[in-house]
Amino acid sequence: MSQRTTPRRLLAAAAATGLILSACTAVDEDPDTDDEAIAAEEPDAPADDEPSDEDTTDSSDSTDDAEDTEDPAAGGDITTGDGVTEEACPEAVNPDNGCIYLGVLSDLTEGPFAALAVPITDAQRAYWAQVNEAGGIAGFDVDIDTYTRDTKYQPAEHAAAYQQIEPNILAIAQSLGTVNTESVLSDMDANDIVAVPASWWSGYAFSENDHGLIMETGYSYCVEAMVGLDWYGESHGEITSIAAVGYPGDYGGDSAAGAQLWAEQNGVDDVTVIPTGPNQVTGGQDAVVSAVMAAQPDVVLLAVGPAENAEIVGKLAGGGFTGRFLGSLPTWNPALLESAAAPALVGLYNHLAPTEQWDGTSAGTEAMKASLDGELPANGGYIIGWVMNYPMHALLEKAADSGDLTRAGVRAAMDGLEVDFDGMAEAITYGGEGAEVAVSGLIVGTPNAEAPLGIETTNEFFSGPSFEAIGYDQACSASS
Amino acid sequence: MATVASTLLAGLGDGAVYALIAVSFVIIFRATGVLNFAQPGLLILGTYVTSVLAVDRGVPFWVAAVIAVLVVAAISMGIERVAIRPMIGRPVFSTALVTVGIFIVLLILAFRLFAARARTIADPWQLEQWCLVQGETLCAVSLYQHHAGKIAVVAVVLGLLGVWLSRSRVGLAMRATSLDQEAALAQGINVGRMFSLSWALGGGLAALGGILLAANGSVVQANDALFALVALPALILGGIDSLRGAVVGGLVIGLVSALSSTYQPIHAPWLGPNFENVAPYLVMILVLLIRPYGLFGTKEVQRL
Numbered sequence: 016m017s018q019r020t021t022p023r024r025l026l027a028a029a030a031a032t033g034l035i036l037s038a039c040t041a042v043d044e045d046p047d048t049d050d051e052a053i054a055a056e057e058p059d060a061p062a063d064d065e066p067s068d069e070d071t072t073d074s075s076d077s078t079d080d081a082e083d084t085e086d087p088a089a090g091g092d093i094t095t096g097d098g099v100t101e102e103a104c105p106e107a108v109n110p111d112n113g114c115i116y117l118g119v120l121s122d123l124t125e126g127p128f129a130a131l132a133v134p135i136t137d138a139q140r141a142y143w144a145q146v147n148e149a150g151g152i153a154g155f156d157v158d159i160d161t162y163t164r165d166t167k168y169q170p171a172e173h174a175a176a177y178q179q180i181e182p183n184i185l186a187i188a189q190s191l192g193t194v195n196t197e198s199v200l201s202d203m204d205a206n207d208i209v210a211v212p213a214s215w216w217s218g219y220a221f222s223e224n225d226h227g228l229i230m231e232t233g234y235s236y237c238v239e240a241m242v243g244l245d246w247y248g249e250s251h252g253e254i255t256s257i258a259a260v261g262y263p264g265d266y267g268g269d270s271a272a273g274a275q276l277w278a279e280q281n282g283v284d285d286v287t288v289i290p291t292g293p294n295q296v297t298g299g300q301d302a303v304v305s306a307v308m309a310a311q312p313d314v315v316l317l318a319v320g321p322a323e324n325a326e327i328v329g330k331l332a333g334g335g336f337t338g339r340f341l342g343s344l345p346t347w348n349p350a351l352l353e354s355a356a357a358p359a360l361v362g363l364y365n366h367l368a369p370t371e372q373w374d375g376t377s378a379g380t381e382a383m384k385a386s387l388d389g390e391l392p393a394n395g396g397y398i399i400g401w402v403m404n405y406p407m408h409a410l411l412e413k414a415a416d417s418g419d420l421t422r423a424g425v426r427a428a429m430d431g432l433e434v435d436f437d438g439m440a441e442a443i444t445y446g447g448e449g450a451e452v453a454v455s456g457l458i459v460g461t462p463n464a465e466a467p468l469g470i471e472t473t474n475e476f477f478s479g480p481s482f483e484a485i486g487y488d489q490a491c492s493a494s495s
Numbered sequence: 496m497a498t499v500a501s502t503l504l505a506g507l508g509d510g511a512v513y514a515l516i517a518v519s520f521v522i523i524f525r526a527t528g529v530l531n532f533a534q535p536g537l538l539i540l541g542t543y544v545t546s547v548l549a550v551d552r553g554v555p556f557w558v559a560a561v562i563a564v565l566v567v568a569a570i571s572m573g574i575e576r577v578a579i580r581p582m583i584g585r586p587v588f589s590t591a592l593v594t595v596g597i598f599i600v601l602l603i604l605a606f607r608l609f610a611a612r613a614r615t616i617a618d619p620w621q622l623e624q625w626c627l628v629q630g631e632t633l634c635a636v637s638l639y640q641h642h643a644g645k646i647a648v649v650a651v652v653l654g655l656l657g658v659w660l661s662r663s664r665v666g667l668a669m670r671a672t673s674l675d676q677e678a679a680l681a682q683g684i685n686v687g688r689m690f691s692l693s694w695a696l697g698g699g700l701a702a703l704g705g706i707l708l709a710a711n712g713s714v715v716q717a718n719d720a721l722f723a724l725v726a727l728p729a730l731i732l733g734g735i736d737s738l739r740g741a742v743v744g745g746l747v748i749g750l751v752s753a754l755s756s757t758y759q760p761i762h763a764p765w766l767g768p769n770f771e772n773v774a775p776y777l778v779m780i781l782v783l784l785i786r787p788y789g790l791f792g793t794k795e796v797q798r799l
Contacts, residue, residue: 299711
């Protein structure tokens with residue numbers, strides 16, 4: 016008799032958990048600001064230095080300071096600390112080199128962004144393998160495998176994984192998700208751990224949010240909306256009404272905030288913000304379709320996933336909607352061209368990205384393509400992952416050049432660090448505040464079944480007037 | 496009025512899928528007393544097999560769908576035999592936790608199979624729609640064929656299932672097993688076989704739910720498996736051990752979600768974005784306050 020009570024309790028607990036998770040999709044507006052300018056400096060190409068050592072202490076609170084008291088054979092006159100060892104990396108390319116350990120906190124198995132995060136991580140592994148094959152950095156190989164952890168895109172898992180790997184890493188090569196990254200930012204601050212995020216929240220441009228530890232690549236979703244609307248105005252005529260469809264929070268919320276700022280700047284009153292969720296939660300996008308159809312905007316900004324993108328564009332086009340669509344970076348997947356929405360996407364949709372796509376021609380893009388020997392990755396996550404390595408690579412080189420590969424030394428090297436991404440993305444000078452560190456170069460693509468990964472670049476590094484006119488003195492939206 | 500009609504039709508389409516998935520939970524629960532948290536994994540495997548057959552191999556959609564349901568039913572039966580049968584006699588809570596583990600394994604397997612690709616399933620409805628009421632320039636009330644298709648498929652499948660459970664000898668044996676395993680055993684019913692059959696049925700229905708979920712003209716990815724968990728409020732609302740309750744609960748949840756997603760942003764924006772994801776749980780809680788065992792659930796009798 017009581018056998019059936021337990022499952023009911025279990026089910027009630029699961030339902031309550033679902034309720035809490037659903038409720039957590041709410042978003043508040045909470046912009047902040049501050050500014051602080053810092054000078055720029057050009058990093059050098061990797062250099063193999065003569066081995067030596069100099070003991071050091073760093074500002075880390077970690078208790079695992081064994082390396083600090085050792086004499087690294089590799090690395091020349093470089094002070095080292097946690098996350099850097101005299102011993103070679105596991106399965107080292109250069110057995111005589113020391114090892115720099117970088118952490119990766121990503122969504123690698125069952126979380127909502129695993130489809131994107133796996134190729135991101137694959138690209139990072141390929142990039143650092145090439146660096147190691149070229150001799151490494153100042154006598155050190157770079158290992159990003161040993162401390163790669165699957166966080167399932169959950170802040171609690173992310174925080175736990177961070178605590179687990181923190182004593183043994185120098186920095187974080189990938190921290191996926193704004194909320195996840197924020198969950199450990201204060202610890203990162205205490206430990207002097209810098210990170211490259213796999214997220215594009217506007218708040219990362221301000222040190223009051225990121226403690227000066229986050230090295231973003233490309234623009235934020237907020238800036239993307241502003242510049243995307245500028246591009247639309249130039250390419251398709253005057254905008255009188257906008258709909259911003261997206262997931263609340265650091266993605267769709269940031270994009271919608273950018274659209275509202277753009278509209279304010281350009282005297283457009285008709286802005287409809289339509290929050291939604293992924294199909295696995297909402298079951299479908301019919302409500303979005305109805306809302307857009309009722310609003311009849313000139314242009315719809317989409318900050319959703321690929322499945323939602325195809326459903327919204329396909330159903331609206333089928334219903335006679337005549338406006339166009341601008342889709343944020345994660346809205347695309349090559350498989351969309353196999354869906355019923357393909358004709359609508361080809362005709363009405365443009366993809367926005369902060370980096371060159373697979374058909375790009377820069378030195379960085381060519382190197383990326385070469386890493387796969389001409390094969391195509393599963394999706395554009397590989398491009399994201401490749402680009403993300405440039406700032407960390409430049410940072411480690413700069414820190415090594417200055418003779419300080421401790422965490423504190425690496426953190427200090429961020430000030431004024433200039434990274435050019437080998438032409439794949441607009442150059443960034445790190446260490447500044449707001450517009451000083453933010454970039455706005457927009458790559459516009461059009462779906463094309465003949466193009467690699469289904470996107471043909473139609474405009475490279477477009478930069479409109481609104482971003483500069485609006486200014487960038489605070490985060491556009493709250494992160495959650 | 497046009498918006499109400501469109502919203503109700505969409506809600507019924509989604510609700511039909513919720514109902515199907517809720518029934519898949521109930522079938523297993525009634526026979527074995529186990530709430531199978533692995534259903535999301537079985538759901539997405541159904542989608543994957545259909546996609547491979549229909550898109551990669553060019554098998555006609557309906558043939559691919561039937562094969563996928565059978566394959567997943569066989570996998571589900573295998574899971575029961577290997578991982579659940581040994582748990583007989585152990586606390587139900589332990590068995591439920593085993594299904595959570597199986598869910599994680601299946602989900603990781605699904606991610607490996609999808610390999611970061613989005614997939615389509617070549618369903619016959621795609622994005623086609625019927626215009627039910629023509630407006631001045633655009634269609635005022637439309638019905639997407641995939642919504643109509645989902646409602647029809649679910650109605651046929653659940654109707655046949657109901658007849659089979661009530662009229663066939665095997666169906667009768669399954670019902671007897673769900674009522675009293677020892678009495679069923681005494682009557683010569685092979686209870687173990689009934690367990691296997693219920694898991695096969697539950698898995699097959701979950702697979703069909705995954706196929707219908709993906710039939711929306713768009714693409715589907717591995718993490719869409721979690722859609723099955725949206726059926727939990729439907730399950731509780733209707734009564735965890737009631738097939739009729741699962742159907743009613745699914746439809747109610749589909750309608751509540753659709754209506755709240757359409758009207759809440761207009762009439763109650765202060766509730767915040769994506770309130771439609773919360774609304775089913777609120778309805779569920781309200782119903783449980785009045786009827787703790789759900790609309791059609793069996794009331795427990797406890798001897799003190």
